[in-house]
Amino acid sequence: MTSLIILLIESILVLWMGIIFAIGALFGASIIYFISMHRAGTAGYAAKTVVIGLLTVPVAILLTLASASYVVTMAARKSLRVVGAVSRRIFGFKPTEDTCDDDPADTAEVTVHLVHGTFERRAPWTLPGSEMRKAIEGIKHKVKIARFSWSGKNSPAARSRAAQALAQKLKASPSRRHYIVAHSHGGNIVREMSHLYPEIASKIHGVCLLSTPFIFRREINRTAGNFIYLNSIGFIFATLIPVTAATLLFRFNAYLPDALIIASIIAFIVELVLSKYCRRSYAQELKVANEMMDLRDVQIYHAIGDEADSGLRFVSFLHEACFGVLSQLKAAAKLAKSKFHWPYVAAYVFFICTIGYVAFFPSVSKIWMAVNLIGLGVTIAVHVMQRFHSSTDDPPVLVAAALPIVTFSFWLAAAKAIAFGDWRLIFCPEILVSSSETPAGPHQVLKFAPQTDGTMVHSTHSHPEAVLNVASWLDSRLDAEEAGDARNKKPHAISQNIA
Known part of the structure; x- marks a missing residue:
């Protein structure tokens, strides 16, 4: 046998x-x-x-080096979690609490939500004392600033879960008016939320999106x-690289042809x-179809030469060039x-x-x-x-x-x-x-140039001019809404037709 x-x-x-x-x-x-x-x-x-x-x-x-590094890092994290769990069980340690919770939206009038981007659960611009917070707190209207925290993972699934969580937060809030300032993929979270929960999105009176790479899939x-x-041929070749490295590393050179053939199958x-x-x-x-931005008063700020958006476009262009040759x-x-x-x-x-x-x-x-x-x-x-x-x-x-x-x-x-x-x-x-600077539809973009060559142009949230523009926009929006509320409260004369 x-x-x-x-x-x-x-x-x-x-x-x-x-x-x-x-x-x-x-x-x-x-x-x-x-x-x-x-x-x-x-x-x-x-x-x-x-x-x-x-x-x-x-x-x-x-990519090969990053994949190897990712495997090693994940293995190390898993080991540390296991060691931590064992230590807590043996010595009775309590797990440390996550200090990255949201700020509560506890006002019944106006709440401004700050939504961070990818890999930035503790984005400095959303924390107390940041220039963005000080600028918003300095406007003449009283508002509550609420920080929205999500996982920050770079995946559609993570952004979808964040969109659901943001909708739940807005639904539970007693505030009558909501404004959102979102950076990077935080803007895509807001866009997805507006399509998944249109009745909740109607509570949002304005959004300001900072350096958001609007993703299109079709x-x-x-x-x-x-x-x-x-x-599939490229996938097979990519698979053979680690197989070859492992075979040579463990000195199974004589079995390399067999290993490559089995791995390719x-x-x-x-x-x-x-x-x-x-x-x-x-x-x-x-x-x-969720390419539109189904919200009112959408402000879009974009940095000239945004390195994150430029990287996305370059990779997409080069990949599409392959299809052109084919x-x-x-x-x-x-x-x-x-x-x-x-x-x-x-x-x-x-x-x-x-x-x-x-x-x-x-x-x-x-x-x-x-x-x-x-x-x-x-x-x-x-x-x-x-x-x-x-x-x-x-x-x-x-x-x-x-x-x-x-x-x-x-x-x-x-x-x-x-x-x-x-x-x-x-x-x-x-x-x-x-990716694109704007979502589908007629939108205008306000562009900001970096002030120095050491400035990360993707970080529009920390650009002094952009920060002032966010505060000015909020002030003007609240002025207009208060003026509208005042007009609605005036008594209306009833006209009568006299025969």
Whole structure:
């Protein structure tokens, strides 16, 4: 029984290696074909691929290091929590209380809520004594300042939970009028809350959003067609990096080929499962359009050169550039559908030579004979399928040519997923995600330039001019509302018609 299982595993590994060899042979043959037959187009494709690759390699390195650091950090935190729990149980220590609670909204008239952004549960600008608080406290109207604290995690789920918590806080508050000053993703929390709870959002008389990157998510029709689903190749390559590192680290060098093949099979299956889950999850969320800002008197302050928003846009642009290159490959497939047989011929020559080499040198393992025979068989099968299938199918040689771009696309999708806080973006290339200075609709933006080169331009909440503008806006809004209330309280003359 054991020998049968070993034989089955070895057969699967040999089959997988043959498929990989076939893909590699077609890739090399397609490159030779395009260089010889379409020099200008190949040069353009190569140049774009190199540029995107040069920009992507640092991203891939940073993501790999960040992932390793994250794993180590989470393991350390888990260990500390376990040690802390054991210590409290043994010595009877009480857990320290979280001092990051909200300020209560205990006035029956006007409350100004301060909503912090991502990773800033104790944002200094929301705490007592900050310049923002002093400016609001200095206006001529009496208001209560209430700090709203949420987890600060960079994920749609965390922001949704915060939107629900903010709605509950507004509902429980006895205040008659509410104003909100929100920074960064705090603005997206307010926007989501306005759509989830419109009856509660009606209590808000004005919002001021500071450096909010308004996120747009939408499923679009990719002109690259089925090329976009080659994302799984990039996921497989990414999986092989830690497998290779671990194998070499523990000095299992002799098992490296087997480890890589097994890891690639597992990664391929995992990618299929995760892609299906992510698309189903997004299909539910994208049914609800929440790109508008369903609130009154929306003030939007934005910093010129905002580094956070610029980073989001850059990653999105570079990722979309990959789809642009894939679209050009799709167009090439339509223009020269019947001319893609020479790469197959070149692949046949390659496999015949390698088979002859293995046969001529008895010292070479016969496993490589099986691998090359499978690779040759796969190439023939793909060629035959290409001959008889619909003309709308993508030529496999172009699929092989797309390998570098789809690999880069995966790393950029991973970077975009981290930037937007949604890991599902890695497995949903048909979802367009980007950020904007304003939500959908007619909104004006008041821009602020940094005062010094050492100023973090994303921190609009601490920009002196922006702080004064927030206080001035609140003062003017309350002036207008008091004037309106006074007009409504005046007695109205009743006109009578005299016959």
